[in-house]
Amino acid sequence: MKCKAVHNNLIFFLEKELPDSEMKEVREHLNSCPDCALFAEEMKKTFGILEVEKAVEVNPFFYTRVKARLENQEQEQVVGRPLLVRVLQPVTFSILLVLAVYGGIKMGQPYHSATGNDGLNEMQMIPYLNEMDAEPIEAFLME
C-alpha cells in the first residue's frame, strides 16, 4: 500500500471503519513507514481531544442561571416599554411622514399655478411672437 492511499484512509483506519483486509494493509504500512506512522500518531492525538472535551463536567450553577435569565426576561416583558415608546413614538413618526409626503407634493407642483399671473405673462409674449412672423430675420438683417 502506498503512502497516499494510507493518508486517504487513515481517519477510517483510526475509527476502525475499514474492512479487515484494508485494516491489515494500513497497519503493515504504518509499521514500515515512519513518516506515515508519525502522521497517524498526530491524527490519533488530535482526535483524542474530542474525548477529553466530552468528559468535561457540567456547571453546577447552570439551572440557577437558566432560572435567573428566565425571570429577567419575564420581568422585562411585564414592565414592558414605556407609553412614549409604545404609542407616542409611532404616532409622531406617522404624522411626520404624512407631513413630509404632503410637503413633497406641494413643492413639486408648478410655480405658475401658485402665483396666478400666468395669463398676463402669456399675453406679454404674444406680440413678440407675432412680430417674428411679420418681419422675418432676413428682412431685418437686410435693413
Add this chain to the structure above:
Amino acid sequence: MSDPEIIEQLKQGSELAFKKLVETHQKLVVNTCFGLVHNREDAEDIAQDVFIEVYRNIQKFRADSKLSTWLYRIAVNRSLNHIRDNKKNRWFHSFEDEVSAKNKQLQQLESSNSDQPEFELENKQRATILYEAINELPKNQKVAFTLSKYEELSYQEIAEVMELSVSSVESLLFRAKKALQKKLYKCYQKKCM
C-alpha cells in the same frame, strides 16, 4: 421522572419539572452547543437560551419525536445562528492562517503562565487545529460530525435530528471525515501541528 412525565408536568407549569428537565438534559445540550461553537462560555449561554425556548414553547411540543431530538434540534439551530452572527471578518482567512494566528495567541498566553505543563499547551494547540478544521466544514457536515462525535448518536438518531435520510447522514459523515483528514494532513505538511 421520565421524559413524558416531565413534559406533562411542564405543560401544567411545574417548576420542579423544569428543574428536572434542565438537570437531566443539561450535558446533552451544552455538549452539542460546544461541539459547534467550541467555546465553553458561549456554549453554556446558548444552552440556557435553549432551555428557555423549551420552557416557553412546551405547549407546542407534540410527542411525535423524542424530547431529546427536539432539544438537539433547538441546540443545533441556536448554535448555527450564533456561528453565523460571529462570522464577520473571517471570510478571507485560510485554515492555516487561522490556526497559526490562534497558536501564536495561545503561546503568548501560555508563556505568561509558567505553571502550565508543556503537554497542556500542546493539547490546546491540537484542539485549536481540530476546531478550526471542524469550523471549515460545510454546515450539514459539521452538524452530523458533532452529533456523531460529541454525542455519539447513531446514524438513525442523527437522521431524525437533521430530518434527513440515514444514507444522507452516512454520506455527510464520510465527506466530513475525508475533509478533516485532508485539512489536518495539509496542516501537518506545513508544520502547523
